[in-house]
Amino acid sequence: MKYSRSLFALCALSLSFAALAAGPERARVTTSYGSFVIELQRDRAPLTVENFVGYVRAGQYTNTLFHRVISGFLIQGGGVGTDLKAKSVGKPIPNEAGNGLKNLRGTVGLARAAGPHTGDCQFFINVADNADLDPLPTRWGYAVFGRVVEGMEVVDRISVAPTGSMGPFKADAPLQPVVIEKVELISDTPPPAPAAPAPANPAPPAGETAPATPPGGTGEAQSATQPK
Numbered sequence: 767m768k769y770s771r772s773l774f775a776l777c778a779l780s781l782s783f784a785a786l787a788a789g790p791e792r793a794r795v796t797t798s799y800g801s802f803v804i805e806l807q808r809d810r811a812p813l814t815v816e817n818f819v820g821y822v823r824a825g826q827y828t829n830t831l832f833h834r835v836i837s838g839f840l841i842q843g844g845g846v847g848t849d850l851k852a853k854s855v856g857k858p859i860p861n862e863a864g865n866g867l868k869n870l871r872g873t874v875g876l877a878r879a880a881g882p883h884t885g886d887c888q889f890f891i892n893v894a895d896n897a898d899l900d901p902l903p904t905r906w907g908y909a910v911f912g913r914v915v916e917g918m919e920v921v922d923r924i925s926v927a928p929t930g931s932m933g934p935f936k937a938d939a940p941l942q943p944v945v946i947e948k949v950e951l952i953s954d955t956p957p958p959a960p961a962a963p964a965p966a967n968p969a970p971p972a973g974e975t976a977p978a979t980p981p982g983g984t985g986e987a988q989s990a991t992q993p994k
Contacts, residue, residue, distance in 0.1 A: 791815070792915070792952040793822055797832070798945040799924050801953065802917025804874050810865040811911035814876050814885070817859045818911065819886045819951065826853065827949040834890075834938050837926050841979045842890040843878050843946055846888070850933035854911040855886040863907035869899040872921075874912040877981035882906035893925040908981060944960060 781854065791806040808815040821827060821844075831841035847853055861882045869875055869892050878885035892899075892915060901907030914921060924944050932939035 781930050793818075793881055793949055796947045796948050797920065797924070798943070798947065800917060800920040804912045805915045806912045807867065807910075810867050811862045813859050814862050814911035817886075818889065822949045822951060826887050827946050830946045832924055832940065832944040832946065833935060835925060835927050835940050835944065836928050836938050838894050839896065840892050840981060841921060841924050842888060843944070845886070845888040848866045848943060848945060851885070853899070858884045858886050860904055861885065861917050862909040862911070863901040865909065867910035869896040869908060869910055871895050872914045872918055873910045874914065875899065875908045875910045875981065878908065879982055881965045885909065891921050893921060957971050
C-alpha cells in the first residue's frame, strides 16, 4: 500500500513538473520599433493558434509590415512584404470568434475579409477595447487568439505612427515602414538582446478619434462598415 501511494505521488509530481516546464505558449514579435510578446490561447482558439504557429514556423512573417495603423483602434499586419506586395497564404480557416474572448486592449485577433471564414495569416492587435469587433447573435465577430503580455508600449508607439496613402493603400498606412523583422516561438529561441531605441512619433491630434473600421484582408477596401 505504501509503495502504491508513493508511486502515485511520484507520478503526480512528475506531471506537475511537466506542466510547469511547458508553461504558456508564447511568441516574440521583433519589429523596427522594438519587440513584444504574445501569449497564445490555444485552449480557447485551437484552430487559430495552430494556424498562426504554422505561419511562424514557416517564416511567413519575416520582413512583413504593419501596413494598417489606426490610433486608438488597432494595428494590423503580417500579410504584406516590405515591397508592399501581398504574400502567398494558405487556405482560410474557420472563424473562432465565438470562443468567449473579447477584443479588449492588448488582445490579438485574426484579420479577415468581409466573409466570416476568410482569415489566413494577417493578425491585428487592439490598442483599445473594441466591442464592435466582438460577435453578436446577429453578426460574426473577429476571433481573438492571444494577448500581449510584454512590450505593449511598443504596440502603442506603432499605433501613433504618422499614416496616409502608401502604395496600394489609400489610407492608414505608416508613412515610414513599420517592419515585422521576425516572429519566433519563445520556446524555440533564446531571449533577444535589448531592443534599439524606437523612433520618436508624434501623439495623435487632440480630440481626434479613430474610425471604427474592422480589420480587413490585404486586398479589401477599408470601408466604414461594421463586421458581419
